[in-house]
Amino acid sequence: MEKVRIGIIGIGGMGTGHAKNIIAGKVPHAELTAVFDISAERLEWAKQNFSDKVKIFDDVDAFFQSKAFDAVIIATLHYDHPVLAIQALNHGYHTMIEKPAGVYTKAVSEMNEVALQSDKVFGIMYNQRTNPVYRKLKELIDSGELGEIKRSIWIITNWYRPQSYYDAREWRATWAGEGGGVLLNQDPHQLDLWQWTCGMPKRVRSFMSFGKYHDIEVEDDVTTHVEYENGATGLFVTSTGEAPGTNRFEITGDRGKIVIEDDKLTFWRLRVSEREFNRDFKGGFGSPECWKCEIPTPGENTQHVGILNDWVNAILHGTQLIAPGIEGIKGLSLSNAMHLSAWTDSWVDLPFDENLFYEKLKERIDNSTFKKTTGKEVTLDVAGTH
Amino acid sequence: MEKVRIGIIGIGGMGTGHAKNIIAGKVPHAELTAVFDISAERLEWAKQNFSDKVKIFDDVDAFFQSKAFDAVIIATLHYDHPVLAIQALNHGYHTMIEKPAGVYTKAVSEMNEVALQSDKVFGIMYNQRTNPVYRKLKELIDSGELGEIKRSIWIITNWYRPQSYYDAREWRATWAGEGGGVLLNQDPHQLDLWQWTCGMPKRVRSFMSFGKYHDIEVEDDVTTHVEYENGATGLFVTSTGEAPGTNRFEITGDRGKIVIEDDKLTFWRLRVSEREFNRDFKGGFGSPECWKCEIPTPGENTQHVGILNDWVNAILHGTQLIAPGIEGIKGLSLSNAMHLSAWTDSWVDLPFDENLFYEKLKERIDNSTFKKTTGKEVTLDVAGTH
Numbered sequence: 001m002e003k004v005r006i007g008i009i010g011i012g013g014m015g016t017g018h019a020k021n022i023i024a025g026k027v028p029h030a031e032l033t034a035v036f037d038i039s040a041e042r043l044e045w046a047k048q049n050f051s052d053k054v055k056i057f058d059d060v061d062a063f064f065q066s067k068a069f070d071a072v073i074i075a076t077l078h079y080d081h082p083v084l085a086i087q088a089l090n091h092g093y094h095t096m097i098e099k100p101a102g103v104y105t106k107a108v109s110e111m112n113e114v115a116l117q118s119d120k121v122f123g124i125m126y127n128q129r130t131n132p133v134y135r136k137l138k139e140l141i142d143s144g145e146l147g148e149i150k151r152s153i154w155i156i157t158n159w160y161r162p163q164s165y166y167d168a169r170e171w172r173a174t175w176a177g178e179g180g181g182v183l184l185n186q187d188p189h190q191l192d193l194w195q196w197t198c199g200m201p202k203r204v205r206s207f208m209s210f211g212k213y214h215d216i217e218v219e220d221d222v223t224t225h226v227e228y229e230n231g232a233t234g235l236f237v238t239s240t241g242e243a244p245g246t247n248r249f250e251i252t253g254d255r256g257k258i259v260i261e262d263d264k265l266t267f268w269r270l271r272v273s274e275r276e277f278n279r280d281f282k283g284g285f286g287s288p289e290c291w292k293c294e295i296p297t298p299g300e301n302t303q304h305v306g307i308l309n310d311w312v313n314a315i316l317h318g319t320q321l322i323a324p325g326i327e328g329i330k331g332l333s334l335s336n337a338m339h340l341s342a343w344t345d346s347w348v349d350l351p352f353d354e355n356l357f358y359e360k361l362k363e364r365i366d367n368s369t370f371k372k373t374t375g376k377e378v379t380l381d382v383a384g385t386h
Numbered sequence: 387m388e389k390v391r392i393g394i395i396g397i398g399g400m401g402t403g404h405a406k407n408i409i410a411g412k413v414p415h416a417e418l419t420a421v422f423d424i425s426a427e428r429l430e431w432a433k434q435n436f437s438d439k440v441k442i443f444d445d446v447d448a449f450f451q452s453k454a455f456d457a458v459i460i461a462t463l464h465y466d467h468p469v470l471a472i473q474a475l476n477h478g479y480h481t482m483i484e485k486p487a488g489v490y491t492k493a494v495s496e497m498n499e500v501a502l503q504s505d506k507v508f509g510i511m512y513n514q515r516t517n518p519v520y521r522k523l524k525e526l527i528d529s530g531e532l533g534e535i536k537r538s539i540w541i542i543t544n545w546y547r548p549q550s551y552y553d554a555r556e557w558r559a560t561w562a563g564e565g566g567g568v569l570l571n572q573d574p575h576q577l578d579l580w581q582w583t584c585g586m587p588k589r590v591r592s593f594m595s596f597g598k599y600h601d602i603e604v605e606d607d608v609t610t611h612v613e614y615e616n617g618a619t620g621l622f623v624t625s626t627g628e629a630p631g632t633n634r635f636e637i638t639g640d641r642g643k644i645v646i647e648d649d650k651l652t653f654w655r656l657r658v659s660e661r662e663f664n665r666d667f668k669g670g671f672g673s674p675e676c677w678k679c680e681i682p683t684p685g686e687n688t689q690h691v692g693i694l695n696d697w698v699n700a701i702l703h704g705t706q707l708i709a710p711g712i713e714g715i716k717g718l719s720l721s722n723a724m725h726l727s728a729w730t731d732s733w734v735d736l737p738f739d740e741n742l743f744y745e746k747l748k749e750r751i752d753n754s755t756f757k758k759t760t761g762k763e764v765t766l767d768v769a770g771t772h
Contacts, residue, residue: 160673287546
């Protein structure tokens with residue numbers, strides 16, 4: 001195989017972006033050969049904008065049976081990611097899903113089981129993992145430069161969205177359509193980067209407001225406290241109702257403090273570790289010598305194109321993925337645990353009860369009385385694009 | 387009265403500082419005329435360092451009955467502040483207490499009742515209220531420039547203390563001696579400034595570790611989430627175990643965001659309020675125009691001397707105090723509510739049950755098995771300096 005032939009499911013916002021990148025030659029070892037959508041309008045658009053080499057499908061079974069491609073990108077609504085990924089993998093296609101991995105981990109666990117049995121390359125579009133700033137952070141933590149982590153605080157409130165954003169799509173910010181709000185739609189990257197760099201906590205206590213700043217039924221304001229196995233704590237603060245908001249990630253370790261803000265990484269590096277200083281210093285008032293270091297973060301932030309090239313390389317050459325698909329469950333577990341904690345107003349231990357989460361989500365879908373101001377009723381359509 | 391004659395109770399660290407400022411003429415309309423301490427060593431030191439005009443007392447009743455002064459500064463251990471303030475006011479002296487107002491609000495409420503009945507000037511040493519940066523913040527909030535508050539986050543983790551700090555005094559960081567850790571000793575200023583600028587929350591949920599980074603029995607790591615009547619939320623994060631730590635106070639309102647860090651106030655000002663933009667903007671993706679403004683904060687940070695002069699002015703001329711003593715209960719209420727929430731692992735509504743807090747504190751004092759590494763046993767001595 002010289003070039004990986006790509007089929008795309010869902011020619012909406014993200015799917016169209018991926019298609020254009022491939023057509024533009026930004027993923028040199030890939031070519032677009034098929035697309036599938038349930039929207040006649042989008043398929044018509046694809047027909048007029050893509051070359052004749054791209055086969056157009058309006059039937060998902062025909063699409064999967066066609067073998068018109070080697071690998072599938074799934075860019076549908078969240079609920080459909082695991083359902084379609086399972087089908088794609090079972091049909092023997094390499095698979096790339098958009099984030100989040102799904103809406104509830106119960107379905108994502110099933111997807112991961114299929115993926116683990118499969119010999120196909122399964123990736124997830126965690127394009128922020130290509131950001132040199134976060135890659136450097138991970139390297140500084142993994143190499144021990146920061147020392148054992150004591151605290152992490154991510155204030156990620158610069159996801160501002162006005163009401164008209166929510167009104168523009170029927171599925172947006174509904175339990176049935178998205179299964180959540182800012183955590184499911186805006187934060188998957190940060191939730192993944194948080195666990196990617198700082199690990200998974202052992203328990204979660206979350207505080208949420210639903211439709212606080214918008215006429216929506218899901219969360220648009222979240223504060224979450226977490227605790228890790230080693231005693232470290234963490235905070236995740238997010239909202240779509242604050243302008244201009246903040247994106248500031250602070251991680252404190254035994255050897256100092258790192259702050260990522262304005263796409264810059266600053267490391268306040270202690271000359272001796274705090275634990276060592278605490279033990280040896282006898283002067284009462286005093287603190288370890290500290291150097292403010294501006295850390296270089298070389299490399300291009302290749303984003304979506306970078307993740308696609310990485311996936312295609314893995315398909316062609318068996319290289320390790322930057323963002324393996326099965327890791328998508330981690331960020332989603334954080335998100336699900338946060339919801340469960342807020343819904344039950346209590347601690348949630350990880351791993352949490354997947355069935356309980358699904359039950360509580362289902363309750364919200366079933367009991368939803370929310371009507372979009374468009375007047376159209378939103379219904380759960382997990383059949384979605386197939 | 388041309389000059390206010392001052393008596394000081396407790397010639398320890400803080401008391402000595404106040405004495406020296408007065409003697410140096412930094413409080414021009416005050417003179418030091420008496421001191422009281424229970425330590426013979428400290429009284430001997432006072433005898434040798436102060437002029438003959440300063441009367442030295444080793445008996446608290448003699449001190450209070452002497453009328454050798456018009457006004458009293460109480461700079462003792464925390465537990466004694468309300469007890470001594472009540473005596474001082476009842477003896478007809480103007481009174482200034484060191485922070486915190488006390489250890490538990492039950493005692494502070496009693497002190498406030500006496501103060502409200504008294505015609506004497508009752509102040510508290512909230513010297514950070516003279517900081518032009520926080521004064522400007524308060525002005526921007528009170529004048530409506532920031533709009534209705536949505537969220538406040540104070541990360542105040544730069545109170546680093548090594549073990550030798552705690553080992554240096556028997557009473558330090560014990561339930562019996564201080565009644566708490568970082569919240570009682572280091573944070574009273576921030577707790578006061580937080581409520582002074584953002585108001586009091588209606589409920590508190592706190593997470594604490596006790597002796598996490600030090601061989602102490604009280605808290606040295608705190609994360610607190612609060613909720614306000616208007617739906618706003620807040621976070622207070624503090625520790626004495628992190629180096630170099632952070633002091634960053636972010637307040638988000640309907641008209642933008644203010645961040646105080648490195649003693650600078652920055653205001654990201656929205657040209658139209660977010661609520662207005664949210665209602666009127668129809669474009670889907672978009673956010674209100676925002677100006678990053680560096681706000682001048684003129685004026686000197688007069689600190690302890692400023693608060694003493696302010697108090698003396700109020701005594702001589704009836705002016706309003708920057709830091710009225712009865713306001714000390716607010717910051718302490720936050721601190722007590724945080725402890726109660728952590729101890730009970732649950733929400734605490736404000737106003738909380740003062741008796742329950744006192745009971746739970748007493749339990750910790752009574753059940754303490756903690757021994758200072760000095761080998762000396764720490765005992766509760768609420769009689770303290772009298």
